[in-house]
Each structure stands twice: as C-alpha cells, then as structure tokens.
Amino acid sequence: MDDFSKLAKLFLEGNEDDAIHYLSQMGPTPNRLHLYEQFLTPTMYHIGALWERNEISVADEHLATAVCDFVLSQLDSMEKRKVEKNASKALLFGIEEEQHYLGLKMVASTFREYGWDVRYLGPNLPLDHALTQVNRYKPDVIGVSAALSYRLPVLKDVIEHLARLEWSPTVLIGGRMAKEYDLRSFASDRVLIVKDLHQLEAWIEGNEEDINATS
Known part of the structure; x- marks a missing residue:
C-alpha cells in the first residue's frame, strides 16, 4: 500500500490522531510543502476517485475531508514567520458554486509561512x-x-473584473482547473496560472527577492 493510500484509510476511518502521528513520522520538523504535495493532495485525489467509482459514499468523502481539514489546521499552527506591520497582503477565495477548499487552505498556509498577511474567504463566493x-x-x-x-465562464468573468482593479494586484489562478486545463489564454502580466504549491512557493520567493532588491 502506497503512502497516500495509508493516509486515505486513516481519513476514511475518521482517525485524526493517527493521521497526525503518521505525518509526524516524515521527519523531526516535516516540511509543510512536502506534506501537502506528496501526501495530502494525492490522498484527497485518491479519495475523490473512490467516490467517483462509487466505492465510498458521500458521507465517507465528507468525513475524510473533515479529517484532512483538521490536519491542515494542525500543520498551519506550526511555527511560522511573524506578520509584520507592512507585510504584503493576500486575499484568497473559491469562485461561486465551487465547494472545494482544501487546496485553498494549503495556499493560505504557504503565504502565512512566508510572513504574508492573509485573508482567506473560503469557497463558493459570489x-x-x-x-x-x-x-x-x-x-x-x-x-x-x-x-x-463548466465554471470556466464564471472564472473568466472573475479574472476580467480583478484585472481592472486600479491598484493592479497580481491575480493567481489555481485549483484543479489550473492543473488539468490549458488556461494560458487567461494569463497576462498581472494574471498568473499556478499549477501547484511548488510553483507558488517559487513565485513568492522570487517576489520577495524583487522587493528586497528594490528596498
């Protein structure tokens, strides 16, 4: 049994404590990005595939999601950089009728780890x-x-509105749609398509280097 199948079993059993213990064995101070990309994300994709094949119920999938949410909250409480008074700010949300939110929480956690001031608005936001x-x-x-x-037209509308904001924030587009579909037509100098957390971390680090070089 591969690592994410073992973790999926714990999630589907509702076993929060053993899930935390299992992840803690990945090292004395596990790298959160590694845990997200190598364990939590493939585990939830695996559980989603089980649900699509009717091998688990909706209730099972909801229980696993709740356990994963708990695990994310525990990992997010690990030591992170202090948010300074003039820290860069990030606001995160999922578009209307999108219920998936675990990946968005991982993104919020990644920004917080780099000392950003984060406002996480959750999924399904008009x-x-x-x-x-x-x-x-x-x-x-x-x-x-x-x-x-099928929410692609909504995403297009969201991007168009955000791209017109007068202070010109950077817009990052992520989620499963960014991984599985070609969204390059939406990209611009202000709109970036982010396919995974490694790409996000590289962008954050590059952005911090640019700020430090000009300060």
Missing part, C-alpha cells in the same frame, strides 16, 4: 461579495481557486 472584500482590503495578491470545467 463575485460581488468577493469584490467588496477586495476593495476593502486592497491586497497585493488575489488568489482564485476553481476546479470544475
């Missing part, structure tokens, strides 16, 4: 409500998550 928060918070980066291909 554009008008998202824009209210965006205009109030005025983030440097807006992260948008989408998974389902």
Whole structure:
C-alpha cells in the first residue's frame, strides 16, 4: 500500500490522531510543502476517485475531508514567520458554486509561512461579495481557486473584473482547473496560472527577492 493510500484509510476511518502521528513520522520538523504535495493532495485525489467509482459514499468523502481539514489546521499552527506591520497582503477565495477548499487552505498556509498577511474567504463566493472584500482590503495578491470545467465562464468573468482593479494586484489562478486545463489564454502580466504549491512557493520567493532588491 502506497503512502497516500495509508493516509486515505486513516481519513476514511475518521482517525485524526493517527493521521497526525503518521505525518509526524516524515521527519523531526516535516516540511509543510512536502506534506501537502506528496501526501495530502494525492490522498484527497485518491479519495475523490473512490467516490467517483462509487466505492465510498458521500458521507465517507465528507468525513475524510473533515479529517484532512483538521490536519491542515494542525500543520498551519506550526511555527511560522511573524506578520509584520507592512507585510504584503493576500486575499484568497473559491469562485461561486465551487465547494472545494482544501487546496485553498494549503495556499493560505504557504503565504502565512512566508510572513504574508492573509485573508482567506473560503469557497463558493459570489463575485460581488468577493469584490467588496477586495476593495476593502486592497491586497497585493488575489488568489482564485476553481476546479470544475463548466465554471470556466464564471472564472473568466472573475479574472476580467480583478484585472481592472486600479491598484493592479497580481491575480493567481489555481485549483484543479489550473492543473488539468490549458488556461494560458487567461494569463497576462498581472494574471498568473499556478499549477501547484511548488510553483507558488517559487513565485513568492522570487517576489520577495524583487522587493528586497528594490528596498
């Protein structure tokens, strides 16, 4: 049994403590990005595939999601950089009718680990409500998550609105749609397609180097 199948079994059993213990054995201070990409993400994809094949019920999938959410919260409570007064700001949300949110929480955790001030709005957020928060918070980066291909027109509308914001924030598009579909037509000097957390981390580190070089 591969590593993510073992973790999936613990998630489907609702076994939070053993799941945390299992991940803690990956090293004395496990790298969160490694845990997200090598364990949690493939585990939840595996569980999703089980559900699609009717090998588990909706209730099983919901239980596994809840356990994964708990694990993410525990990992996010690990030591991270202090948020400075003038820290860069990121605002993250999933588009309307998108219920997937675990990947978005991993993105929020990654930004926090680098000392960003993060506002996580969760999934299934209508554009008008998202824009209210965006205009109030005025983030440097807006992260948008989408998974389902039939929501592509909604994603296009969201990007067009965000690209017109007067202070020119960077818009990052992620989620399963970014991994499985060619979204290059949406990309621009202000809109980036981010396929995984390694790419996100590389972008954050490059952005910090640019800031330090000009300060």
